Amino acid sequence: MSQVHRADDSGLKRSVASPETSAVEGGEYTFEDVSVVMGTYNEEAAVGTVIADIDRVTDGRAEVVCVDGSSDRTPEIAREHGARVIEQEPQGYGVAVRAALLAPERPVVVTTDCDDTYPMERLPEFLAGINAGYDVVSGDRLYHGADAMPATNRLGNAAFAWLASALMGERVHDTTTGMRAYRREVVESIEWTENTGLSAELLIRSLMRGYAVREMPIEYRERAGETKLDPFSGGAAIAKSILRAGIEERLR
Ligand SMILES: Nc1nc2c(ncn2[C@@H]2O[C@H](COP(=O)(O)OP(=O)(O)OP(=O)(O)O)[C@@H](O)[C@H]2O)c(=O)[nH]1
Ligand SMILES: [Mg+2]
Numbered sequence: 604m605s606q607v608h609r610a611d612d613s614g615l616k617r618s619v620a621s622p623e624t625s626a627v628e629g630g631e632y633t634f635e636d637v638s639v640v641m642g643t644y645n646e647e648a649a650v651g652t653v654i655a656d657i658d659r660v661t662d663g664r665a666e667v668v669c670v671d672g673s674s675d676r677t678p679e680i681a682r683e684h685g686a687r688v689i690e691q692e693p694q695g696y697g698v699a700v701r702a703a704l705l706a707p708e709r710p711v712v713v714t715t716d717c718d719d720t721y722p723m724e725r726l727p728e729f730l731a732g733i734n735a736g737y738d739v740v741s742g743d744r745l746y747h748g749a750d751a752m753p754a755t756n757r758l759g760n761a762a763f764a765w766l767a768s769a770l771m772g773e774r775v776h777d778t779t780t781g782m783r784a785y786r787r788e789v790v791e792s793i794e795w796t797e798n799t800g801l802s803a804e805l806l807i808r809s810l811m812r813g814y815a816v817r818e819m820p821i822e823y824r825e826r827a828g829e830t831k832l833d834p835f836s837g838g839a840a841i842a843k844s845i846l847r848a849g850i851e852e853r854l855r
Contacts, residue, residue, distance in 0.1 A: 607773050607810060608817045610739075634664035637784075638707030639715060642699030643669040644719040647676045648828035653715065654684035656723035665726070669717065670703040677717075696831070697801030704790045712790060714802075716781040719827040720751070728819060731783040738789050738814035740808030741775075741806060742782035746820035747761070759838050763845055766808055775810070775815045776818055778803040779841060789814055799837050800844020807845065811852035 634756030639657050643650060653669050667686035671678045679690050691702060704712055711733050715721045722781040731838065732740035745764070749757055754780050767778045779802045789809055810816050 607775055608638060608815075608833050630699055632711050632730060634661040634730065636709050637661065637664075637711045637713060637726075638668055639665040639711045639713045639723075639729060640668040640670070640700070640703035641715050641717045641781075642696055642703060642706060643671045643673060643677050643681065643717040644693055644699070644831050645673045645675045645677060646828055647680060649719040649826075650677050650680045650717050652719050652827070653686060653700070653717050653723065654681060654686055657726070658685070660726050665713075666709060668706050669735075670699040670706070672699060675773060695798040697795070697798035697804075701795050704785070707787065710787050711784060712787050713784045714781060715769075720824050721782040722822050722824070725782075725819070725821055729782075732817050732819060733784050733786060736815065737817045739806070739809050739816040740776065740784040741816060741818050742780045742821040743777040743818040744780055744821060744823040745777050746818075747822055750825045751823050751825040753834070755834050759834065759841075763841055765828050766842065767803060767845050767849060770845065770853070771807060771811055773810060775806060775816075778806050778845065780821075782821060785809075797844040797848065799832070799840035800848075803841055803845050804848040807848040808852055811849070811855075812815055 657665055657667055661682060666738050668689065669681045669686050670689045671681065672691050688802045689702065689706060691699060700714060704714065711730065713729060714728065729740045744752065760777060763778045764776050768774045781802060790802065793808050795801060795804060
């Protein structure tokens with residue numbers, strides 16, 4: 604059976620049950636085992652800050668991978684900050700993030716957006732969740748209210764979480780978050796089909812295949828630079844992805 608646990612700020616306290624697999628064989632993962640990956644598309648206003656934050660928090664030990672489709676200085680800045688940059692024609696969020704998820708060889712993969720919205724200072728807690736035996740640790744932006752999020756997005760994200768929960772029979776709170784940690788085996792064992800809706804698909808298919816998922820409340824900051832998502836066409840695409848992934852997983 605799949606399980607979703609939602610932690611409060613004190614980390615792992617509010618879990619309702621432990622995952623079936625606990626602890627990591629051969630000891631705990633450290634940041635040497637972690638790749639932080641992202642799609643980057645004209646993010647020169649944020650990319651330096653995001654990578655510097657990751658380096659500071661992980662003591663330079665996490666690998667950073669950017670799948671980049673930019674026409675600005677984003678890839679140069681990323682390389683100057685020590686990231687591995689994979690060039691890709693811009694084809695949408697999910698195409699970039701899928702390539703980014705599958706690029707690393709390290710056993711723990713963390714996704715983020717390259718727009719300075721997500722709290723890199725919480726990386727140690729995401730890693731602790733994986734070390735506690737969770738397969739997926741998912742940042743829940745709505746728990747603290749996500750005041751920095753435009754109101755339409757906030758409403759849309761609450762509706763997506765409701766729709767996904769109804770389809771799965773499990774309450775989830777933020778299906779479209781960009782910040783998650785995965786055991787690499789999870790992302791490699793499932794075939795991903797969605798583009799704008801990839802984030803929701805990643806949560807839904809993992810959960811419905813019985814992987815242990817924890818939602819971790821996170822702060823969410825205002826974006827640096829321009830959004831790459833049209834809220835209306837993007838929202839419709841995400842709703843379709845939720846329906847498709849939820850129904851396909853039910854019928855599996
Ligand atoms: N390589 C690549 N990256 C992309 C593409 N589309 C989006 N991204 C990146 O994916 C991440 C998510 O895009 P955002 O524009 O932040 O989308 P969002 O988080 O839904 O929207 P905001 O709330 O405005 O941040 C960002 O780091 C983008 O640069 C693309 O076509 N190619
Ligand atoms: Mg974003």
